[in-house]
Amino acid sequence: MKMIDIALPSQQYKRKVTIFSIAAVLVSLACVYMNFNPIGFFTEFHYVRDLLGEMFPPNYHVYTENSSTGYAILQTLSMAFLGTVYGGIIAMVMAFLAASNTMPYKFIRLIVQAVVSLIRVLPTLVVVLIFVIAVGPGAFAGMLTLVFTTIGTFGKLFADIIENAEKPPGEAIYSVGASHLQVIRYSIIPQVLPAFIASLLYAFDVSMRAAIGLGIFGGGGIGFRLQMAKSVLHYKDVTAYVSIIIVLVILTEKLSDYLRRKVLGDEKLN
Numbered sequence: 001m002k003m004i005d006i007a008l009p010s011q012q013y014k015r016k017v018t019i020f021s022i023a024a025v026l027v028s029l030a031c032v033y034m035n036f037n038p039i040g041f042f043t044e045f046h047y048v049r050d051l052l053g054e055m056f057p058p059n060y061h062v063y064t065e066n067s068s069t070g071y072a073i074l075q076t077l078s079m080a081f082l083g084t085v086y087g088g089i090i091a092m093v094m095a096f097l098a099a100s101n102t103m104p105y106k107f108i109r110l111i112v113q114a115v116v117s118l119i120r121v122l123p124t125l126v127v128v129l130i131f132v133i134a135v136g137p138g139a140f141a142g143m144l145t146l147v148f149t150t151i152g153t154f155g156k157l158f159a160d161i162i163e164n165a166e167k168p169p170g171e172a173i174y175s176v177g178a179s180h181l182q183v184i185r186y187s188i189i190p191q192v193l194p195a196f197i198a199s200l201l202y203a204f205d206v207s208m209r210a211a212i213g214l215g216i217f218g219g220g221g222i223g224f225r226l227q228m229a230k231s232v233l234h235y236k237d238v239t240a241y242v243s244i245i246i247v248l249v250i251l252t253e254k255l256s257d258y259l260r261r262k263v264l265g266d267e268k269l270n
Contacts, residue, residue, distance in 0.1 A: 051235065058243055059236035062229075069225060073244065075139045076221035079214075080207040080252075083146025087207075088200040091151045095158030102162055102184055113159075119152035124210065125217060132218040139220035146207045146214070154203055158196060165191045198260045205256040212245055222248075 030036075063069050096102045098112040127148050131141040169187040215223020222245060229237040 054235040055239045057236070058239035059234070060240050060243075062237050062240050063244070069222075069241075072215075072220075072222045072225045073248070076208070076211045076215065076223065076248070079139050079143045079146060079211040079221055080204055083143050083150055083211070084200055084204040084207045086143075087147040087150025088154065088196075088203060090147070091153075091155040091158055092196060094151065094155045095162055096184070098155070098159040099162035101165065101167075102188060104180070113156075116152060116155040116159075119148060120156065122148075122152070124149050124214070128214050128217050137218035137220070141218060142211055142214040142220050146210060149210065150203055150207065153206070154199055157199060158192075161192050161195050161199075162188060194263050198263045201256045201260045201263070205253050208252040209249060212249075 094112050094116060098109055098116060100109065103109050103112075124145065128141060128145040131144045131148075135141050135144065165188050169191070173183050173187050211221055212223040212226075215221040215225070216227045218224070222241060226238060226241040226245070229235075229241060
């Protein structure tokens with residue numbers, strides 16, 4: 001007769017208590033290490049009240065008095081757009097080299113997959129610091145960082161999309177004498193192109209948010225203007241910049257969602 005290993009209720013209770021105790025100890029140690037003090041937020045709340053008083057009302061005259069503000073907004077949009085376009089194109093090329101159904105040579109696939117994985121694990125802040133040192137602070141460094149991060153984020157995603165393409169259309173074309181490149185051109189690309197475009201529209205949304213953060217670390221754009229206003233304690237200007245940033249992010253997100261629905265809703269993309 002086989003013995004069935006069934007945990008008794010007392011054993012299950014002890015196991016749950018042990019797991020909960022370990023988790024509680026870890027959380028407590030983390031709070032002690034971080035000097036976490038929730039009571040301090042209420043006892044020192046007058047600092048928050050004073051800061052809000054310095055931030056409001058926003059100084060919206062910064063848009064009219066400083067002509068560089070509009071230029072900074074345009075820089076941020078350009079960084080996000082070019083970073084998405086160049087990064088997306090390179091990611092698509094690398095995806096076709098990394099997918100098993102488009103690249104028959106395993107050695108090349110492994111090299112490309114390793115490069116994409118290496119790009120993915122590098123933190124964005126490390127990348128922007130490297131480019132700031134290499135090409136100097138400014139929008140160009142921010143754009144190169146967005147190109148780099150777009151490749152890492154969407155290179156593997158595009159490769160997965162290619163590998164999940166339906167095989168019967170390609171097999172039918174191949175059976176009548178088509179070459180491997182013709183199978184990719186007339187079977188795989190028409191299937192994956194709408195998903196690629198929809199993903200790149202989402203990538204533009206992501207790059208727009210990232211471009212603002214990169215500006216704080218020397219990447220240029222409206223994020224750099226925000227950092228400069230904060231560094232000289234012009235908090236009313238900070239609130240004005242934050243306001244336009246919120247508007248830009250919302251408009252970019254809505255536009256991206258609208259275009260993605262249009263692309264994914266079409267049965268065939270010409």
